Amino acid sequence: MSGIYIHIPFCKQACHYCDFHFSTSLKHKDALIDSIVGEIDQRAENWKSEKFETIYFGGGTPSIVPVADIEKILTKLRQNFQIDNRAEVTLEANPDDLSGEKLQAYRYIGINRLSIGVQSFFDEDLQKLNRSHQARQAVEAIQQAQTAGIDNITIDLIYGIPGLTDKKWEQNIQTALDLQIPHISAYALTVEPQTALAWLIKKEKYPPVSEEQSARQFEILQRKLQENNFIHYEISNFGKEDYFSRHNMSYWKNIPYLGLGPAAHSYNGKQRRWNIANNAKYIKGMDAKNYFETEDLSPQDIYNELIMTGLRTIWGVDLQKIRLLGEDFIEYLDKNAQKYIGKSLFIEENHLKARPESLFLIEGVISDLFWVD
Numbered sequence: 001m002s003g004i005y006i007h008i009p010f011c012k013q014a015c016h017y018c019d020f021h022f023s024t025s026l027k028h029k030d031a032l033i034d035s036i037v038g039e040i041d042q043r044a045e046n047w048k049s050e051k052f053e054t055i056y057f058g059g060g061t062p063s064i065v066p067v068a069d070i071e072k073i074l075t076k077l078r079q080n081f082q083i084d085n086r087a088e089v090t091l092e093a094n095p096d097d098l099s100g101e102k103l104q105a106y107r108y109i110g111i112n113r114l115s116i117g118v119q120s121f122f123d124e125d126l127q128k129l130n131r132s133h134q135a136r137q138a139v140e141a142i143q144q145a146q147t148a149g150i151d152n153i154t155i156d157l158i159y160g161i162p163g164l165t166d167k168k169w170e171q172n173i174q175t176a177l178d179l180q181i182p183h184i185s186a187y188a189l190t191v192e193p194q195t196a197l198a199w200l201i202k203k204e205k206y207p208p209v210s211e212e213q214s215a216r217q218f219e220i221l222q223r224k225l226q227e228n229n230f231i232h233y234e235i236s237n238f239g240k241e242d243y244f245s246r247h248n249m250s251y252w253k254n255i256p257y258l259g260l261g262p263a264a265h266s267y268n269g270k271q272r273r274w275n276i277a278n279n280a281k282y283i284k285g286m287d288a289k290n291y292f293e294t295e296d297l298s299p300q301d302i303y304n305e306l307i308m309t310g311l312r313t314i315w316g317v318d319l320q321k322i323r324l325l326g327e328d329f330i331e332y333l334d335k336n337a338q339k340y341i342g343k344s345l346f347i348e349e350n351h352l353k354a355r356p357e358s359l360f361l362i363e364g365v366i367s368d369l370f371w372v373d
């Protein structure tokens with residue numbers, strides 16, 4: 001089981017908090033889509049024996065480009081790779097791009113899962129984050145998707161937003177529950193350097209993001225979703241049974257994935273490859289094949305990867321996989337994890353796992369367990 005990720009690097013406007021790779025100019029959109037098609041041609045040979053079970057259009061904002069562009073890429077993928085006919089095909093969409101007609105078209109071309117960027121059901125938060133949509137549009141988009149027959153919907157929410165009270169946060173979660181959403185990704189607002197949010201906080205136009213507020217709201221999220229039969233299967237991801245993101249599971253379970261488009265990463269079990277995060281250079285570099293870099297992974301890199309991905313999920317770190325890297329690694333982990341066992345970590349069926357209540361601060365534990373030469 002492997003996955004294909006396609007990065008569509010365009011957005012209507014820049015959200016204040018976001019440092020993902022995107023451009024707000026669609027000037028080179030056609031050339032870029034053609035380059036993604038060209039990249040598929042180039043990579044088909046190396047990935048032709050792989051069986052793919054998931055396809056994920058992420059961004060940026062894939063819903064900003066016409067459905068025909070998504071279809072063009074999907075057709076090319078189906079011509080060049082072995083794609084399971086029950087594959088999960090996800091598309092990230094922003095509420096203001098969606099209409100009943102467009103959703104029908106998505107369904108027709110084979111999109112069977114939607115990830116809708118809601119962030120908050122309150123207009124004041126959306127304005128603060130510089131989102132391009134209004135709360136009303138998010139509710140309508142979800143209902144229209146359900147009417148169009150796409151019930152496998154996940155929404156993104158953000159907590160820890162300055163001014164987002166616990167009561168409002170609880171209301172946000174309740175609205176998602178009332179809308180019968182089967183999967184939620186919820187992220188603590190992070191102040192990334194070089195973003196408008198970082199600048200606004202520095203200039204004291206926005207209050208700083210409070211760690212205590214985020215920790216409290218994480219607890220509310222866990223409690224409320226657990227009460228409603230959601231499984232908290234990864235730090236930021238909650239799903240009803242059978243609605244976990246099959247695509248993201250490839251990342252968390254160390255399974256190969258093919259990344260296409262600018263800024264996309266690929267992993268084949270031995271080597272990591274990343275495409276340049278610049279639309280013009282990606283397009284220009286296609287013929288000369290100089291639009292990416294690669295790195296062979298050492299056992300240390302693989303160990304760090306297994307720790308980082310495993311401890312974020314309910315499946316934990318497979319200790320047998322660590323052992324296979326060599327006795328040094330299992331001894332190192334054993335020695336360093338001791339102080340956390342019985343507190344934030346525990347061992348179950350030969351897997352090292354994080355306790356659910358420790359997940360909010362698990363990054364600190366993860367970095368402490370890393371192998372640093």
Ligand SMILES: C[S@@+](CC[C@H](N)C(=O)[O-])C[C@H]1O[C@@H](n2cnc3c(N)ncnc32)[C@H](O)[C@@H]1O
Nearest residue numbers: 017018020059060061092117156187188189190
């Ligand atoms: C990069 S966007 C791509 C999808 C789509 N453009 C959208 O905005 O929904 C994916 C998600 O990452 C989350 N995100 C990005 N930057 C973040 C930050 N600094 N803090 C918290 N969440 C963030 C948002 O919830 C967003 O929905």
Ligand code: SF4
Nearest residue numbers: 011014015018059060
């Ligand atoms: S959060 Fe989504 S819409 Fe906003 S800038 Fe980032 S990628 Fe674009």
